[in-house]
């Protein structure tokens with residue numbers, strides 16, 4: 233009988249064994265400025281109303297397979313035209329996985345600019361599909377000759393463009409995005425995870441291009457704990473992707489909570505607007521401390537540390553002081569000595585700046 237270590241080696245694909253599980257540290261008691269969460273809570277009456285709704289949820293029953301209350305709420309609040317369908321995922325991470333599974337024939341490829349959202353590459357690995365990362369320019373704009381070359385040569389089935397991009401926070405030139413969509417024979421997914429903090433919305437690109445899908449999430453708006461992502465697009469595409477969606481992927485509590493939160497979407501958007509104001513305060517303060525900040529259209533700021541200071545040391549010192557941020561140094565050559573600060577409440581941002589001043 234082979235030892236369990238040998239059995240694992242024989243059975244589990246080598247690329248899976250080489251992976252590290254997505255690292256999520258213990259953040260209890262810390263000021264959390266690492267994961268782009270909305271730091272605000274709800275008004276007391278809203279919490280009460282929500283709790284009463286949850287008390288009525290029937291946990292002994294399977295959830296509604298298509299969550300119509302949620303899709304209707306989304307359609308209204310996000311003004312999704314009737315000719316487009318809405319597909320829901322357990323976070324947009326699940327939607328990325330569904331898209332990858334749907335195109336995963338031998339030799340299929342996913343392409344994304346880098347540095348970008350790490351899940352695109354990780355999910356490609358899970359599914360066993362090739363991943364092509366195309367480096368951005370030094371200023372985090374798209375390297376268009378490299379993008380178009382890669383698209384022409386590799387012919388990717390799927391291209392992910394996060395707008396704004398994570399972890400750089402910027403929007404890319406609209407002309408560049410148009411050129412990419414036109415050059416692609418595959419699907420182009422515009423990932424608008426940070427839409428509420430951004431000055432640009434790509435929903436009407438669905439009218440212009442057959443091969444575009446728009447993906448969003450409630451995570452960054454204030455419902456990271458719920459896990460609800462959504463894909464908007466033509467029914468020809470979504471009907472196919474819907475076939476591989478697990479029938480009850482959106483649970484009863486998520487459906488009730490999301491439908492409720494969408495009724496009060498203005499409360500969430502108001503919180504996002506406060507974060508946009510805080511973003512500009514934080515940006516000015518970081519610059520005054522000598523950080524090189526990059527223009528952000530999201531609820532975080534990417535910053536390169538001042539000359540002579542090490543990102544890893546600043547990260548550790550802040551952690552000692554119970555403030556958690558994200559250290560990006562070592563993640564990608566273009567992110568050398570970079571840190572990512574999620575924008576928090578005024579008092580959290582002040583605590584951060586106070587801690588950085590020493």
Ligand SMILES: *Cc1c(COP(=O)(O)O)cnc(C)c1O
Pocket residue numbers: 268322323324325326349394397398423425448449450451456459460461
């Ligand atoms: C956070 C993030 C998502 C994912 O979110 P879910 O929580 O899985 O909905 C998707 N895309 C980008 C670019 C992100 O930064």
